[in-house]
Amino acid sequence: xxxxxxxRYALLTFCAVVVFLPIYVAVVIAIQPAARVxxxxxxxxxxSLTLEPFRNAMRSGNLGRYLVNSxxxxxxxxxGQVITSILAAYxxxxxxxxxxxxxxxxxxxxLMVPAEATIVANYETIQHFGWxxxxxxxxxxxxATAFGTFLIRQAFLGVPQDLRDASALDxxxxxxxxxxxxxxxxxxxxxxxxxxSFLLAxxxxxxxxxxxxxxxxxxxxxGLKSLAGANVANLNLPAAxxxxxxxxxxxxxxxxxxxxxRGLTSGAVKG
Amino acid sequence: xxxxxxxxxxxxxxxxxxxxDLDLHVDDREFLVLLGPSGCGKSTALRMxxxxxxxxxxxxxxGEHRVDGVDPKDRxxxxxxxxxxxxxxxxxxxxxxxxxxxRKVPPAERTQLVQxxxxxxxxxxxxxxxxxxxxxGQRQRVALARAIVRRPAVFLMDEPLSNLDANMRTATRAELxxxxxxxxxxxxxxxxxxxxxxxMATRVAVMSEGSLQQLGVPQEVYxxxxxxxxxxxxxxxxxxxVPGPVAAPLGVGRDDVVVGIRPEHLMIGTAGISAIVRxxxxxxxxxxxxxEADGHxxxxxxxxxxxxxxxxxxxxxxxxxxxxxxxDASSGQRVA
Amino acid sequence: xxxxxxxxxxxxxVGRRKREWxxxxxxxxxxxxxxxxxxFYPLARTIQLGMYRSDPFGGLGRYVGPSQYWDVLxxxxxxxxxxxxxxxxxxxxxxxxxxxxxxxxxxxxxLRGIGVYRTIFSSTVATSVAVxxxxxxxxxxxxxxxxxxALTKLGHEPIIFLQRPGWALVSVAMATVWQNLGFTFIVISxxxxxxxxxxxxxxxxxxxxxxxxxxxxxLPLLSPTLLFAFVVLSINAFxxxxxxxxxxxxGPLHSTELLxxxxxxxxxxxxxxxxxxxxxxxxIVLLLTLVQLRVLERRVHYGD
Ligand SMILES: Nc1ncnc2c1ncn2[C@@H]1O[C@H](COP(=O)(O)OP(=O)(O)OP(=O)(O)O)[C@@H](O)[C@H]1O
Ligand SMILES: [Mg+2]
Numbered sequence: 001x002x003x004x005x006x007x008r009y010a011l012l013t014f015c016a017v018v019v020f021l022p023i024y025v026a027v028v029i030a031i032q033p034a035a036r037v038x039x040x041x042x043x044x045x046x047x048s049l050t051l052e053p054f055r056n057a058m059r060s061g062n063l064g065r066y067l068v069n070s071x072x073x074x075x076x077x078x079x080g081q082v083i084t085s086i087l088a089a090y091x092x093x094x095x096x097x098x099x100x101x102x103x104x105x106x107x108x109x110x111l112m113v114p115a116e117a118t119i120v121a122n123y124e125t126i127q128h129f130g131w132x133x134x135x136x137x138x139x140x141x142x143x144a145t146a147f148g149t150f151l152i153r154q155a156f157l158g159v160p161q162d163l164r165d166a167s168a169l170d171x172x173x174x175x176x177x178x179x180x181x182x183x184x185x186x187x188x189x190x191x192x193x194x195x196x197s198f199l200l201a202x203x204x205x206x207x208x209x210x211x212x213x214x215x216x217x218x219x220x221x222x223g224l225k226s227l228a229g230a231n232v233a234n235l236n237l238p239a240a241x242x243x244x245x246x247x248x249x250x251x252x253x254x255x256x257x258x259x260x261x262r263g264l265t266s267g268a269v270k271g
Numbered sequence: 272x273x274x275x276x277x278x279x280x281x282x283x284x285x286x287x288x289x290x291x292d293l294d295l296h297v298d299d300r301e302f303l304v305l306l307g308p309s310g311c312g313k314s315t316a317l318r319m320x321x322x323x324x325x326x327x328x329x330x331x332x333x334g335e336h337r338v339d340g341v342d343p344k345d346r347x348x349x350x351x352x353x354x355x356x357x358x359x360x361x362x363x364x365x366x367x368x369x370x371x372x373x374r375k376v377p378p379a380e381r382t383q384l385v386q387x388x389x390x391x392x393x394x395x396x397x398x399x400x401x402x403x404x405x406x407x408g409q410r411q412r413v414a415l416a417r418a419i420v421r422r423p424a425v426f427l428m429d430e431p432l433s434n435l436d437a438n439m440r441t442a443t444r445a446e447l448x449x450x451x452x453x454x455x456x457x458x459x460x461x462x463x464x465x466x467x468x469x470x471m472a473t474r475v476a477v478m479s480e481g482s483l484q485q486l487g488v489p490q491e492v493y494x495x496x497x498x499x500x501x502x503x504x505x506x507x508x509x510x511x512x513v514p515g516p517v518a519a520p521l522g523v524g525r526d527d528v529v530v531g532i533r534p535e536h537l538m539i540g541t542a543g544i545s546a547i548v549r550x551x552x553x554x555x556x557x558x559x560x561x562x563e564a565d566g567h568x569x570x571x572x573x574x575x576x577x578x579x580x581x582x583x584x585x586x587x588x589x590x591x592x593x594x595x596x597x598x599d600a601s602s603g604q605r606v607a
Numbered sequence: 608x609x610x611x612x613x614x615x616x617x618x619x620x621v622g623r624r625k626r627e628w629x630x631x632x633x634x635x636x637x638x639x640x641x642x643x644x645x646x647f648y649p650l651a652r653t654i655q656l657g658m659y660r661s662d663p664f665g666g667l668g669r670y671v672g673p674s675q676y677w678d679v680l681x682x683x684x685x686x687x688x689x690x691x692x693x694x695x696x697x698x699x700x701x702x703x704x705x706x707x708x709x710x711x712x713x714x715x716x717x718l719r720g721i722g723v724y725r726t727i728f729s730s731t732v733a734t735s736v737a738v739x740x741x742x743x744x745x746x747x748x749x750x751x752x753x754x755x756x757a758l759t760k761l762g763h764e765p766i767i768f769l770q771r772p773g774w775a776l777v778s779v780a781m782a783t784v785w786q787n788l789g790f791t792f793i794v795i796s797x798x799x800x801x802x803x804x805x806x807x808x809x810x811x812x813x814x815x816x817x818x819x820x821x822x823x824x825x826l827p828l829l830s831p832t833l834l835f836a837f838v839v840l841s842i843n844a845f846x847x848x849x850x851x852x853x854x855x856x857x858g859p860l861h862s863t864e865l866l867x868x869x870x871x872x873x874x875x876x877x878x879x880x881x882x883x884x885x886x887x888x889x890x891i892v893l894l895l896t897l898v899q900l901r902v903l904e905r906r907v908h909y910g911d
Contacts, residue, residue: 171373203735
């Protein structure tokens, strides 16, 4: 191998080690007994493996229940967003109605309002509905998204007009065309959006922290807070917690990385 | 089975007049070809029959009934698109079946109908493929199968052959004529290709800029074009058209006309219009001699072999009186 | 024929086409309700709340008017928080963009096994704020964190990363840059891939070396992508909350008290102040988004 190629690999490997270090360290600490943590650098080459940290994290952080909550909340948010986005995208792409541009602009305008800027009033609303500490509080505000609407609308606009006309002659109205043609053809965009939406929903932090206080509804991300603490003497606990909370997303990306990349980049490359 | 009629139909898109005062009656079981250059409103006319567009003025009848505002699916017609409009995510079978599903045809009958339609078009072995796994000709057949499967009263086709290569096109023309005879239904067929019109139509409707120019059986349209536009649009190479005075040597005694002569009717000889040969094109089976007379271009069709003039020759062009088409110089309408 | 039905000589048409707007209403309603209730209403409400002065018990208190904004936004505590946030943006955005670009260029090479490296460079996109924060907590723990163990081994004093005013914000910034790196890498990589090879090849034939090819071909074509990444990273910086909540609680001495953390702390006991500050946050994000739209639009119109 040319020196030049070796140099490239060396640089790549160095960067990869640095980038991956925090994840690697969390994993190795999570699978070794507490005593090994202070044995640097030996701790980086795991031995005497144990599941004890995971058990402790699940118990003291109550992560089991939180994982279930996260799962429920994420499922509702993703399902809701996919459905509302498909419906709205269909209206923008295929249905004639007055003030379409205005309505579309209003939808896009929601992208400019960060959720962080409305927490005060939304907290008030949730309180008013008596929804503090409930799944509704965690799910309802996120049941629609202009990003998904926009992404899926773009895919719908790529469906040839001839197919719409053909399906009209074949006896299908809007609903039949939506189900039988438009949605199947927009599947790549819908898949990309689904993965993206899952990632965001599962990883939420600020809002769940604000509106939940009880174990019955807290999500796993918030559960991690009880394992954190700048001075904890036992690093196995936060490490194991991080691994547990991160694992679902790890698997999601293992199988759907392509879709996520498409979702993340669709805002960027096509301006 | 049904007739189709346009009754003074006008269609505007904003300021654009796509179809203007179209009055046209298509008989039951006819193979009517709507012929015209790009942008003349053929597709728009067809789409109004289908119900994909609504007329701005006038009415459309299918059979005895006005169909304004009737949903496309309720008009009992099928359409073959230029793009074929096959559903890319569905197999050939599912594509053909799709119109039957919406009409709640029971599964057993559905299977039978799909097999019949596929059989008629030689698609039986391709039923489980996706459109992208088919050749252009095969896709075209799937589009046809999807149209015939539910036995509609009227078939609409919008340039269905334009994506095929020349050989496939010739073969498919014959098949379409045969299909028309076998099904015994009304066909309305849109094309800009005069060969398709001549070979398949029972009657041709020539359109230009939104209006109907002439309606008749193909031979009649060729032999007696109603105006200069039709005269020049039909026939290849197109009919020569010169002002009356230029054609005076042929015995035309009027200045208020333009004279049309088809290239095959011009003869090179010693009398007639004097002209200079500019270019001689050999097509293998015949030659086209391009001449110039008084600043006007004239094309003469000659046999491939035998004597022919060469570039630069001075020649005389003549034609028999019965082969002269006279059109009014200002309106362009046929006078004799 | 199936459809037009003749009834006693009169022409009756069935299956008359309906107007489409009622369908549009049905399709748009679910989204519209959510947006109305949880985006537009709260936005207006927040602006209104900002004109009140909370009572000492966390109630709405009394109406003051627009001047209340002035009071809140010139208060020492808010200005300090805004300053910290700007500092934080300055620490995270250029670094994140630079590292993301660097990794993307590295990962764009045609080498055997490059896929593994690319996966590793994208990997942090999988971490949530909480997961990333816990990982950094593990690394930066003052006594037994691996970084300090390593420093000790090298004969260096341990650093109290998260409780030293000088270090705390830098530590939070590090964790943030790292967590965003996967996203930045993915986006810039996609931009790199969309640079046509023919352009680079023709520049090469014209005798341009790698550095000139990068500066004069790749970078200009990449600029919309970089702008997008820049805006997203900036907006992220202004929205940062979780890292602070988990790593430093805004301390020490308010040195990591970012805007959203400041708002969050006041949401339940001083809603009016929180609202006024949230409006500023909204204004900043709006401005960044508009800048992006503006620049992209110009590019679409005059570019290429
Ligand atoms: N939906 C529409 N909106 C606006 N203008 C239209 C629309 N459809 C057609 N037109 C215009 O109407 C005129 C006729 O169009 P049409 O598609 O019927 O032409 P055509 O004869 O089928 O041409 P081609 O052979 O190119 O398909 C054109 O000028 C076209 O630009
Ligand atoms: Mg057309």
